[in-house]
Amino acid sequence: MINNQLKSEYVMIINTLWGGSLQCNSIENISEDVIRLIDEVLSKIRDGSTAMIGVHAVFEIFYNQTYSSWAKVIKAALDKADTHASDWIAVLRGNRQYRVVVNSAALGYKSPVQNALYKAAGFM
Incomplete structure (x- = not known):
């Protein structure tokens, strides 16, 4: 089960x-x-931006270890460096080379994520 800090x-x-x-x-x-x-x-996003390794030391958390789930990666980032996955995404978006990776992944999943949120809220 995922706690409210990770849900946040x-x-x-x-x-x-x-x-x-x-x-x-x-x-x-x-x-x-x-x-x-x-x-x-x-x-x-990670798979499409692997070449970014080394751009910033904090982001080693997202590339150099294998975790059993993204929730564990996010928790490790919070625990080790008070870093948020949203910061990682923002840095990628700030780089012209990787912006397309983030935007493509986001575009392909916008509707399914919105539908899942509606379902969880009881609208579907």
């Missing part, structure tokens, strides 16, 4: 990816389905 991180990731445009994005609506979809987006 997922809320920030969603806001960072979609600029606050997704409705029902709140801690109480971060369901297992939402987590699974965001984990897929994060994996696509």
Whole structure:
């Protein structure tokens, strides 16, 4: 089970990816389905931006260790460096070379994530 601190991180990731445009994005609506979809987006971003290793030492957390879930990566980032996954995404978006990786992953998952949030909020 994921705690509210980690759910809050997922809320920030969603806001960072979609600029606050997704409705029902709140801690109480971060369901297992939402987590699974965001984990897929994060994996696509990491896989597409692997060449970024070394740009900033803090981001070693996202590339140099294998974790069993993205929730564990996010928790490690919080515990080790008070770093948020949304910060990592923002840095990638700030680099012309990697912006397309983030935007492509976000575009492909916007509707499924919105639908999962609606479902968790009881609208579907």
